[in-house]
Structures are given as structure tokens and as C-alpha cells.
Amino acid sequence: QLVLTQSPSASASLGASVKLTCTLSSGHSSYAIAWHQQQPEKGPRYLMKLNSDGSHSKGDGIPDRFSGSSSGAERYLTISSLQSEDEADYYCQTWDTGIRVFGGGTKLTVL
Amino acid sequence: QVQLQESGPGLVKPSETLSLTCTVSGASISSYYWSWIRQPPGKGLEWIGYIYYSGSANHNPSLKSRVTISVDTSKNQFSLKLNSVTAADTAVYYCAREAAAQYFDFWGQGTLVTVSS
Numbered sequence: 001q002l003v004l005t006q007s008p009s010a011s012a013s014l015g016a017s018v019k020l021t022c023t024l025s026s027g028h029s030s031y032a033i034a035w036h037q038q039q040p041e042k043g044p045r046y047l048m049k050l051n052s053d054g055s056h057s058k059g060d061g062i063p064d065r066f067s068g069s070s071s072g073a074e075r076y077l078t079i080s081s082l083q084s085e086d087e088a089d090y091y092c093q094t095w096d097t098g099i100r101v102f103g104g105g106t107k108l109t110v111l
Numbered sequence: 112q113v114q115l116q117e118s119g120p121g122l123v124k125p126s127e128t129l130s131l132t133c134t135v136s137g138a139s140i141s142s143y144y145w146s147w148i149r150q151p152p153g154k155g156l157e158w159i160g161y162i163y164y165s166g167s168a169n170h171n172p173s174l175k176s177r178v179t180i181s182v183d184t185s186k187n188q189f190s191l192k193l194n195s196v197t198a199a200d201t202a203v204y205y206c207a208r209e210a211a212a213q214y215f216d217f218w219g220q221g222t223l224v225t226v227s228s
Binding site for chain 2: 032033042043045059093095098099102103104
């Protein structure tokens with residue numbers, strides 16, 4: 001079964017960097033994912049598609065501070081030079097034939 | 112710029128059918144897959160189902176057979192019907208475009224649907 005696992009919460013200081021993790025279920029380590037950001041009281045926004053080799057393609061207008069990387073079954077979203085508006089929920093999402101799957105989301109707090 | 116806008120009743124009675132429409136602008140509905148996603152209050156995102164302009168559709172097995180998704184290419188719209196609703200179906204409902212039938216690259220702003228008598 002295709003499942004994405006995320007830590008429920010993360011925190012980092014203003015101006016620092018943070019790395020969020022999304023883990024693919026066993027047998028699915030070659031799958032690409034997408035990262036989405038949901039700021040408080042807003043709809044989600046597409047950040048990037050992230051492949052298993054770490055290559056990624058970002059959505060229009062996504063700052064260079066957002067980057068992605070991969071290692072095995074883990075997919076990472078790194079946000080550098082954290083700003084207050086980065087405080088949000090971050091969801092990873094993947095797909096297979098006939099299905100789309102979301103991770104549970106990580107709530108990022110900027111201290 | 113691609114824009115999606117959900118519309119429909121904000122209040123539905125238990126056991127009745129929830130009906131929503133997504134109007135797409137800035138892109139032809141005939142070129143992509145289109146999905147519905149929901150988010151119960153305070154919870155995460157749940158994919159409901161997708162449709163292609165040809166009418167080919169699929170939905171989350173967890174919703175069993177309560178879901179019907181349709182498309183109207185003449186109006187550049189697609190729609191969701193969820194029958195036999197309960198309070199557990201109370202959520203913000205989003206429509207979204209799928210890039211390459213994979214990930215959601217454009218989202219609507221969402222509409223809250225409350226199931227209550």
C-alpha cells in the first residue's frame with residue numbers, strides 16, 4: 001500500500017534553515033512526490049515536484065529558498081533563510097495508477 | 112493564469128447529496144486531469160477523486176461508491192456529487208488541476224461544506 005509518512009510538527013528560528021521529511025512506504029522508494037504549502041486559513045499551494053534522484057521542478061514564483069532532495073525512500077523539503085510567512089502546514093503528495101495520496105502534513109512553526 | 116473556483120451549497124442535510132462545481136479559467140479542461148480534495152476542520156488533506164475530459168474517472172476507495180465526478184467541457188467545468196452524507200463529510204472541499212496526471216499544480220481557494228440538520 002502506497003503511504004506517505006510525515007512528522008506532525010517541526011520548528012526553527014527566523015532566518016535559520018529547516019529540513020522537512022516525507023517517507024515513502026516499503027516498495028515505493030523510486031516514486032516521485034510533490035510538496036505543497038498551506039498557510040493558515042488559506043488553500044494549498046504547489047511548491048515543487050521532487051524525483052527520486054533529487055531533481056526537482058518548482059512552481060511559478062516559488063522562491064529559491066525552497067529546495068528539495070532525496071535519499072532512498074525519503075524526500076526532503078529544505079527551507080532556508082526562514083521567514084515568518086513560511087509558518088504553515090506542508091504536505092507531501094504522490095500518485096500511482098488510479099490513486100493520489102497525501103502525507104499527514106507537518107506543521108512548521110517559525111520561532 | 113490558471114484559476115479554479117468552487118461553488119455550491121455550504122450546508123447539506125445528513126443523508127442527502129453534496130453537489131459542488133469547479134469552474135476553470137486560464138486553461139482548457141480538455142487537456143488535463145482534474146481532482147477533488149477535501150480537508151475536515153483541523154485535519155489533513157484527503158484526495159476524493161479525479162476525472163479526465165473524456166469522462167474517465169477514479170475515486171478514493173475509502174469513499175466506496177458514494178462519489179460521482181463529471182465534466183462539462185462546454186462550460187470548462189467539472190463537478191462532484193457525494194451521496195448519503197454524514198457529519199464526517201463536513202470539510203473544506205478543493206478542486207485542483209493535475210500536472211501530467213500526477214501532482215496538483217493549481218488549486219481552488221476551497222469551499223466549506225457543513226453537513227447538519
